[in-house]
Amino acid sequence: MTTASSAPGGLNPLRQTKPRYGEAIIKGVLVLAATVSLFTTFGIVISVLIPSLEFFGEISLGEFLFTTTWTPLFANPQYGVLPLVMGTLVITLIAIAVAIPLGLGSAIYLSEYASPRARRVLKPTLEVLAGIPTVVFGFFALEFITQVVLVNIFPGIQVFNALSAGLVMGIMIIPTIASLSEDAMAAVPGGLRDGAYALGATKRQTALRVVIPAALSGIVAAFVLGISRAIGETMIVTIAAGLQPNMTLNPLEGMQTMTSYIAAAGAGDVATGSIEYKSIFAVGLLLFVITFVMNMISIRLVRRYRQAYQ
């Protein structure tokens, strides 16, 4: 549209834009920030993969995965990783048995029942639990759970045992499960709750039959993330479950997990380049693969749940 104020001799030529150096610098810094984690992950994969491949050059994958004796530091070493996998599995299952009911219960309470004031107090308190260093949890498991609580229930229990480590690890991951599940339930549109209440549903029926099914993929993703944390947890198991590889399902005995083997062997005097040294990386690679698969499952579930209301 033309106005009286436009230049009588036509438009001024459009000036060429000046290069904006500040913009380029900012962009470079941000790209760097975004790629640091990418390069780190890549670096970790490489640094774990190379010694692992060397390890598997000497020990067959079949022997590693399917034999049941793990004695890498003995004079006649054997490299069957199953006792470590078993230790991880038993302790993780105990942790899940604690964390899923308590975590989901807390989430349902916080999301559906708690008054706004109770929620304001309880949710941050729950999240404080997530901030306690795992070494503190480890000593809590060893000194209190085992030596004060469990010895009175199971007189034959070993000082280092899978049960105390699993129980305390379960307590540790309650906040992860509760907080993420609560987020998933809070993201369920209020209209669904209104719809259920308007049909004469009670709070329990609304929570269990409408809100939880609607939030299910988010809740399952919370479980998977909690389980991943349990599998990768090191300090509690190193302190409370002992360092003895043990091919057993008895939680009253000591066990070694994949993580506590890595921690213990890494801290010990293992010669760099030796087969014992490379076994640390092989176990690390197995752990990486397991948690990677768990995280992929969780990412996929979270994505599906995000799409649910679009």
Place this chain on the structure above:
Amino acid sequence: MSEIHDPNAPQATSDLANTGRMDVSAVLGEERGTPLDDAIPQVVFDLNNVRVFYGDFQAVRDVTMQIGRHEITAFIGPSGCGKSTLLRSFNRMNDLIPGARVEGLLAYHGYNIYAPDVDPIEVRRRIGMVFQKPNVFPKSIYENVAYGPKVNGMKVNMDDLVEECLTRAALWDEVKDDLKKSAYALSGGQQQRLVIARCIAVKPEVILMDEPCASLDPIATAKIEDLMKQLAADYTIVIVTHNMQQAARVSDRTAFFTADVDAEGVRHGRLVEYGPTRRIFTSPKDPRTEDYISGRFG
């Protein structure tokens, strides 16, 4: 609550279709006759100085009115006039909002639904509600309809009930081969009819509708309006709408609400005028009603 009258019990017959209905003008031109008399033959809700608060904030000022059985009553008015808030107090949905409370007397068939011994769950079973956004559950079409009867422990042949309710909601023919499909696969208008089917599955007497067509296109809206007129033969319907043409098209009676702004600038909803729709839209008594329906404000 066991004392509440059975809504299906025979009542003094005063079939609205025979009570001095006349053919309505083109403005309101619809086959459903509308009443001309201010007197309501059969009262379902009797409100006496009903006030609704959210904490210290009074959202609705003293409302006194009656809602007639098997009539469609429309609540109209500008945003923030308290009409939805008032509607949600009819089945105690406001109980779910912390700090909300209702004062005055809100009687349903003569029983104060806010009496301490009244179970809000039972109130909501008898007084159903349809919301602005079609809030279907993330379940199959069948399970959506069956949800209410299941949570209420109704002993019925569920297949028959689902078919009956979907038929009643004018949805059966469109979904009868897809009952196991997710309700999310339906269009917005179909979802809203599914919500209506879900609502009538628990056999309520009253259906409250809070802007049920606000998110729908005109064709889907027309279907819902037709459905409302059919349902009014068996149900008492109260609808909140922003659409004055909709109120004129479907309702028997119209209540116009507006918001007063007090000295501190806080808005309080109040009932301005209530009467037969035909009169409200042709010869309103209050100038504010006239301004609103003629589009001069709101």
